[in-house]
Amino acid sequence: MDGVLHTNQHSIGQQAGSDTQLLPLRPASQVMQLERLGSFHQSRLSFMRTLVRRMVSENWQITSPVFDLDEQGYGTVVYQVEAKYGTFSYVLFSHYLDPDNRNDRVIANQWDLTMALCEGTVDAKQLEFLRNNVPKQEAGRVDSRVLVLSRANRSARTFDYVVDELTAGRQPCIDVIAEVGYLYRTTAAYGSGKLGMADWEKVRTKHRDFARPFAAEMFTCFMLRHFSMQQADYLAAQRSPQTATVLHKEIKRYIGIGNSTGLGMAPFLINHPLLINQWIEMRETALARVVAASEVGVDEATLTRLEAATQRVIQHLGEIVTADERQNNSNTAVREELQLIHQWLQEQGQVLASNHYVWADLIQYAEQSCRIETQEVLNTLLIELYPELVDGLEELMGVEESMQVMPEMPVAQLQQIIEEKYDWALAIDFSQYESMGAFWYRSQEKMEPRLGQTNIDMGMEKEMPLAIGRRVRECYDLLCAYNQTYPQQNVAHFIIQSPTYSGIVSRIQTMAQSQYGEIRENLVHSDVLPIHLLRCKLSFFGVSKFDPRSRLWVRNTMFQGAPLISDFGKPFVDDWQFPIKPVLTST
């Protein structure tokens, strides 16, 4: 047994399903580096993937009892969703939007589409209530019958083009679709009780269909995708009933939903370390199970699937169009390195069938020869090979988040925990200006999180407490001094003396019991790259085609390549990750 398995310190047992043997997991010192987190890709455990598997296998029935659009495509649509355990309504309002007012930022106040996912059916009175509030988004109020509130803007590059082509009886050029990937971009999907909506606790306990993290939010985006193509077909038919055609099914599957994600998502990862720990632990468990599955080698069919998947990623990355030089260079390098991996597999040949822990060897090869992004692509591909080992983990992606002080702990023990678990924080030299060169704050504009430059931007005194490493350092210094004076005392007494540190103490003590969760990076360094935080969370959502617009926000696509509603209930191979241009067979 070689490579990655030897270096691991951690293991997981009964918690992750039926494992009775302890599986070695990668150490947090490797996994929780910000650059690596920012290199994660969609996996079988991503929320879009698990939602799609559920909808298809359970054959959710989706109809549109209200489809009241005018010839411009503006109006109201209500989709009724019969899921396995309940009925839901997806209510959508389509509005005229002056192109000059089309803005993806959170501070926007008008959108092409606004939507709400509601429990049960919607009567005329509730529909009117929603009509008066949903289009206002943050400026409106909804109630606990609403699970998710969202909005979307048309793509200026594709929507009109696609409608024009369909109107003329032609299919849109696949290269144009490939360049963008969607007809609409969602700019927010709010859930978890915001603006009066149902609490996550209610969703989790009452609505089993959406009782996984972000399942309702992902469904809202999936339905937006469905509407976007239905609207394009509808508009073409309205404009020219004689000549119009409808989108080819393969093109429809290739069309996703665009997404713009900015700094608003970043604090989530810092403020929910137990949830992040759970997500990453499940992903790492999946990888460890896959490695363990190669104990006695891998069969020819599995190798063939890996080679095909590798070629698919190479094509996928080659089809991404982004103006971001860093991302472009990365995509190019990853493609080249995936070719190296392909060659490695070829060179190993028949030996792979009988080698012990083949995947450990392959992972080790990648770690020695490839950049981090390629390593994580490979890990994702390996996880894809074994659905039977991985998919059950999807039920373990949630966790109850509660931090608690353990006041009886001797201060010397807390000091030791910091030295062991937060060595990364103690290694940061906060006396350097760059180490505190940035700060996070909330803007008056919709409380949007922003990143400021220390001593240049206003608001340092209202800094958000996201500098975990710095706070740990401060706590540690105080603790050392306290421990020298009162070596026999416990944490309760330390907190009475330094009460403003109770928050970081409870975090340290709570997180010390988990493996992952703390991002090992100084998030207030001048050169911090918040985009890595966004990408990490987005990978768990299941997005693809990352298109960074700066170091602070990123465009991407959701559900590109996913099945359509018309595919529900039919035989389904869950392999729509890393979408590539379709080859059209027939209309």
Add this chain to the structure above:
Amino acid sequence: MKVSKNELMASLKKAFEGLGFQPGDYYDAADMVVWLETHGFDGFDRLQAALAYLNTTAPNHAVLVQEDEHNAVLDGEDSSILLCGSEAVDLLVAQVMQGSVAGLQLNNCYNRTFIMQRLVKAAQRNIAFIAYWRQEDYCVKVSVAAGAKLPEYSTFAMTEILEPQSLSIFAGTDLEVIAEQFAAQLVMGPLLETYTEAEMTACYLDSLEQGIEIDEALWQMLEDLVTRILVESTESSRAGAGD
């Protein structure tokens, strides 16, 4: 108007941050308010009473006055339980983890009903608590069995003159042990009222299903406090959001 629990938590955390609370404190304080309100203990009324004080003073914690193996006295220095409740319960827990029982008196503190949430949370570590305090002309007694999710809440007639702003808490492995060890200090007058677990549960489930009713003026007051932590938006700051 109605708000969700998550929304209320988020608003309270930021409002308390606006009052100068530190991260640990504003999480705990928000938890206390939400728990009381969603379990039928007039959390919002008590919050308004607390805000009248908190809005005029800097955040203030309790200080340790006296301590031996099984007993401790803290001086709340006229602070709110929202600020000093956690450290009091933490100290008690630390003591009980080293022995079998412990008692603590917290003097000069306000908004004592909020302590219930801290006791329920600490009880999840398999520790039982009994707390009592004087409320106007009667006595409130709260018991939380080890591991219990809900407390027993009763009011009694007073049998002795209690300090008007003090809070007594006893902890042990179970309620019987506490009652036995601290029998002399737990003599209550005739029972006046009991608020049952069923009532608390019904209130909580209703708040989850329907949302939590909050007075718009109080909601606005919280929003106003939240503005204290927001930074004015400028063209330059918009660049810090990704433009």
